[in-house]
Amino acid sequence: MRVQTFSILAGSEACNARCPFCISRMTPPLGVRLKEPAVNWRNFEVACRLAKSCGVTTAMFTGKGEPTLFPDQITKYLEKMGKYEFPLIELQTNGIVLAEKIDSYDRHLKTWYEKGMTTIAVSIVHYEPEKNREVYVPYKKNYIDLPRLIGTLHEYGFSVRLTCIAANGFVDSSRTLDKLLCFAQENKVEQLTLTPVNKPDAEHNGHLESWNWTTAHCLRDEQLGEIQAHLESNGSKLMVLGHGAVVYDLHGQNICLNNCLSVQPDADGMRNIIFFPDGHIRYYWQYEGAILL
Numbered sequence: 688m689r690v691q692t693f694s695i696l697a698g699s700e701a702c703n704a705r706c707p708f709c710i711s712r713m714t715p716p717l718g719v720r721l722k723e724p725a726v727n728w729r730n731f732e733v734a735c736r737l738a739k740s741c742g743v744t745t746a747m748f749t750g751k752g753e754p755t756l757f758p759d760q761i762t763k764y765l766e767k768m769g770k771y772e773f774p775l776i777e778l779q780t781n782g783i784v785l786a787e788k789i790d791s792y793d794r795h796l797k798t799w800y801e802k803g804m805t806t807i808a809v810s811i812v813h814y815e816p817e818k819n820r821e822v823y824v825p826y827k828k829n830y831i832d833l834p835r836l837i838g839t840l841h842e843y844g845f846s847v848r849l850t851c852i853a854a855n856g857f858v859d860s861s862r863t864l865d866k867l868l869c870f871a872q873e874n875k876v877e878q879l880t881l882t883p884v885n886k887p888d889a890e891h892n893g894h895l896e897s898w899n900w901t902t903a904h905c906l907r908d909e910q911l912g913e914i915q916a917h918l919e920s921n922g923s924k925l926m927v928l929g930h931g932a933v934v935y936d937l938h939g940q941n942i943c944l945n946n947c948l949s950v951q952p953d954a955d956g957m958r959n960i961i962f963f964p965d966g967h968i969r970y971y972w973q974y975e976g977a978i979l980l
């Protein structure tokens with residue numbers, strides 16, 4: 688059985704962004720240093736061994752909140768997993784503290800690079816700062832200087848991916864996608880992914896704000912169809928990934944269009960091994976029952 692990705696949940700549910708589509712954010716207390724959440728290191732070893740024996744090539748730090756709020760924990764994870772030599776090690780982040788506190792994150796970024804981290808994936812919703820501000824930091828006057836952050840991460844030696852959530856009123860057409868591609872190329876971004884915002888469930892399950900936002904902003908079928916047709920007719924298809932995502936080269940820029948369908952019970956085996964800090968190991972995010980340990 689070959690598994691593509693080993694996802695490691697780092698940090699806690701605390702996040703410094705306020706994305707209206709997020710159901711797990713928790714406001715970090717102002718001025719109080721967050722307590723690093725405990726990790727079941729014994730089971731992390733088990734998860735690493737499992738991922739290695741399943742042929743995982745990519746380990747990805749992600750979180751229910753923002754992983755970079757706990758930089759020392761990321762370093763500990765990297766130290767523990769070093770002996771397994773995963774070739775690609777990625778960090779998913781909203782980029783806010785990396786951009787705003789670069790001086791205090793200098794030592795962390797150097798250490799992460801030395802310990803094998805290869806890629807930093809910064810989540811965005813647009814190429815325009817004001818659109819990103821509206822979604823990520825509506826409580827602030829300005830969004831981060833994203834071009835500067837990308838340049839800084841390149842200087843540390845990281846490869847940069849922009850992971851863009853596609854939403855109605857944001858990147859929702861071939862025209863806006865082309866502008867996003869220009870932004871990526873101007874900033875020498877190695878990889879770009881576009882993921883349509885999840886369509887809401889029939890019930891809001893207590894997450895009314897997120898349900899309202901995603902209902903209003905999920906891409907209509909014709910919008911997604913127009914983007915797909917643009918990529919098919921003007922791009923070169925490079926690869927179809929196991930979970931249905933398609934990677935294209937469009938005007939020399941790598942772009943991966945993610946498939947919203949993340950549960951594929953007919954697919955051959957697991958696609959993802961997910962380590963939770965409490966020691967549980969799962970293979971789908973959304974189902975409690977998809978559990979190995």
Ligand code: SF4
Nearest residue numbers: 702704706709712752
């Ligand atoms: S950056 Fe991620 S964790 Fe934070 S609020 Fe946005 S979607 Fe949620």
